Amino acid sequence: MKSAVKPGAPYMYHYYVAALIESGLKAEAKEALTSYWGGMIKKGADTFWEVYDPADELKSPYNFAPINSYCHAWSCTPVYFIRKYPEIFQQ
DSSP states (O other): OTTOOOOOSHHHHHHHHHHHHHTTOHHHHHHHHHHHHHHHHHTTOSSOOSOOOTTOTTOOTTSSTTOSOSSOGGGGHHHHHHHHOHHHHOO
């Protein structure tokens, strides 16, 4: 749905992926994780960012794109899901 609000930060994507898994949408969860965090990697990230919106590269929690946390705690989300759900993410 075009008017749906979408997550704009890894914090919310963590819960989005968890909700997909809980809803039985395992393929969608894997795609969401790999495309979202993988998108940062494709942009050259060697750590994960506090805010990342594939549709808005200038998004920042501080209203100025160069100011952002480029080593944020939500970096652990992919590893958390990969280890907790190997049947989904290690296939």
